[in-house]
Amino acid sequence: MNIFLFVTDLDHTLVGDKEALKKLNHKLEHHRKEYGTKIVYATGRSLTLYKELLREQLLLTPDALVASVGTEIYFDCQEYTTDSEWAEKLSFGWNRDLAVKVAETFPELIQQQESEQRPFKASYLLTEEDSIKVIPKLKSDLAKNDLKFNLIYSGAKDLDILPLYADKGLAVKFLQHKWQFGSHNTVVCGDSGNDIALFNAGEERGIIVGNARSELVEWYKANLKSYRYMAKSFYANGILEGLHYFNFI
Ligand code: GLC
Ligand code: MG
Numbered sequence: 001m002n003i004f005l006f007v008t009d010l011d012h013t014l015v016g017d018k019e020a021l022k023k024l025n026h027k028l029e030h031h032r033k034e035y036g037t038k039i040v041y042a043t044g045r046s047l048t049l050y051k052e053l054l055r056e057q058l059l060l061t062p063d064a065l066v067a068s069v070g071t072e073i074y075f076d077c078q079e080y081t082t083d084s085e086w087a088e089k090l091s092f093g094w095n096r097d098l099a100v101k102v103a104e105t106f107p108e109l110i111q112q113q114e115s116e117q118r119p120f121k122a123s124y125l126l127t128e129e130d131s132i133k134v135i136p137k138l139k140s141d142l143a144k145n146d147l148k149f150n151l152i153y154s155g156a157k158d159l160d161i162l163p164l165y166a167d168k169g170l171a172v173k174f175l176q177h178k179w180q181f182g183s184h185n186t187v188v189c190g191d192s193g194n195d196i197a198l199f200n201a202g203e204e205r206g207i208i209v210g211n212a213r214s215e216l217v218e219w220y221k222a223n224l225k226s227y228r229y230m231a232k233s234f235y236a237n238g239i240l241e242g243l244h245y246f247n248f249i
Pocket of ligand 2: 013
């Protein structure tokens with residue numbers, strides 16, 4: 001058994017089956033105590049919605065929280081202070097006000113709740129049907145305004161406009177560098193579109209839970225690699241299955 005960096009999405013990945021979560025928590029807590037393994041949550045949720053989830057689910061305190069689709073990193077999960085070095089990296093080419101102005105010209109885009117509008121993230125609801133024509137047009141309009149951005153569509157309903165160098169995968173690279181982990185001893189777990197960046201950042205060991213959304217399953221099938229594993233089991237049970245598959249536990 002060796003130390004590893006454990007990174008997981010929350011909704012419909014770590015969270016979804018309370019019994020399985022309890023079992024996984026137990027294993028991870030033991031591993032952290034025994035080998036110094038680090039636990040990171042990489043979620044689309046803002047800190048506000050993360051705290052809501054904490055009231056509903058028994059989650060271990062992570063060593064770092066990557067929130068708002070990779071745009072915020074919190075190391076101190078008692079005080080929740082953001083990492084300023086990370087914020088500085090994201091500022092490149094980012095103009096939130098202009099991005100929002102462009103997005104507002106699309107009536108199909110409905111603003112998500114206020115807590116999900118963050119300094120480095122503008123988020124909307126968009127139906128799958130509308131997404132087909134809206135996403136390419138939005139991309140080209142943003143580019144015409146000289147904006148540098150990263151557009152992520154998840155769960156057939158959420159559209160995030162982020163800075164160019166912002167996603168969950170890049171946040172994990174930042175943590176790997178800080179804590180000296182490589183791809184071979186990092187494992188990332190997810191279920192939907194905003195997790196593709198986790199799997200695509202490099203050769204991290206990837207666990208796609210059995211209940212994953214079609215956008216991720218399709219991407220997985222089109223990009224088969226020996227370091228990615230599609231579990232049969234759902235939620236935390238899928239994570240456990242994958243951790244065994246890669247011999248992490
Ligand atoms: C979470 C966030 C939301 C985001 C979505 C997909 O649900 O709360 O703002 O759009 O993840 O990344
Ligand atoms: Mg998810």
